């Protein structure tokens with residue numbers, strides 16, 4: 001993770017512009033000696049830099065709002081140090097200019113792109129955790145009429161894929177840096193031809209983090225068109241057994257199992273397992289029925305009426321558990337003289353979302369972007385709205 005180790009941290013006067021980078025405001029931890037978040041805008045992305053005041057004085061990215069590609073973050077870190085006059089002791093941030101491959105691509109999309117206007121004019125295929133992107137690139141080149149959506153959460157893999165998309169001049173791939181477990185809720189019903197889940201992380205010690213789950217399967221079934229398939233390929237005996245159990249629960253669809261089946265393109269992982277002579281399992285789920293469109297109503301605006309800052313402090317001690325999921329205020333911050341900010345975890349237990357709510361002049365809003373518009377997040381929002389308005 002790119003970071004700077006500073007000799008001393010010097011705050012800015014906000015808002016301020018430093019070249020093309022804007023620094024908008026600073027949110028201090030409740031104990032300001034711990035550090036602060038710095039709201040930053042660059043190349044159309046808004047995110048927080050984090051200053052951590054410990055044995056070292058570190059300036060790095062906030063995990064929740066971290067921008068992609070990495071160039072944006074690196075540039076913002078260096079801009080902060082330069083404009084504030086904070087001397088850098090050491091860092092792992094190079095001063096490399098923006099990668100020209102990344103500059104010209106428009107394959108990288110945000111979740112709001114899909115949430116607002118999901119492309120529906122052609123068959124969609126989704127690859128979950130594309131890694132080296134060998135399979136994704138191969139499939140896209142072989143099926144030019146199909147739109148491929150690649151989901152990944154590992155930034156270097158995303159940058160690699162974007163580079164290859166430009167080099168190979170591929171126009172039918174969209175990449176998104178997003179958790180696959182959250183993404184499917186945004187996909188309209190009955191438009192997906194295939195969902196590939198190849199060699200997912202087995203998470204044997206933390207099975208709740210697995211991509212495959214009953215909820216994922218339900219959403220896949222809704223998004224798939226009749227005859228569409230969800231293809232799990234794994235070398236993990238445990239994951240295979242877990243998938244069999246999970247795939248057995250829905251009543252209306254069927255699945256097939258194959259062992260050591262050859263496919264057209266072999267991924268880096270598959271290469272490795274083959275050399276080790278491991279068994280490779282395919283579990284393929286086929287959708288057999290049309291699904292209705294999802295019925296998610298509501299939005300993420302807060303009702304009017306001033307928010308009492310004292311309530312924010314009280315909220316931070318509790319986790320509110322409900323049948324749809326939970327709401328938990330993880331941290332509170334102060335912003336300037338009268339503002340505050342909270343960091344929340346919310347939504348469903350197996351797909352929690354972390355987000356920030358900024359409170360200025362008694363009015364609350366999510367910052368820098370709305371949570372994902374899932375039914376559990378909307379429920380959590382309704383609860384939060386009630387709580388902060390007493």
Ligand SMILES: C[S@@+](CC[C@H](N)C(=O)[O-])C[C@H]1O[C@@H](n2cnc3c(N)ncnc32)[C@H](O)[C@@H]1O
Pocket residue numbers: 128129130131132133151152153154157178179180181197198199200201211267268269270
């Ligand atoms: C073991 S690698 C396999 C990569 C590739 N499919 C292959 O066969 O070579 C698993 C990939 O899934 C990604 N991943 C893990 N959890 C994910 C999630 N919830 N959403 C999207 N990608 C995820 C990881 O970052 C990693 O690149």
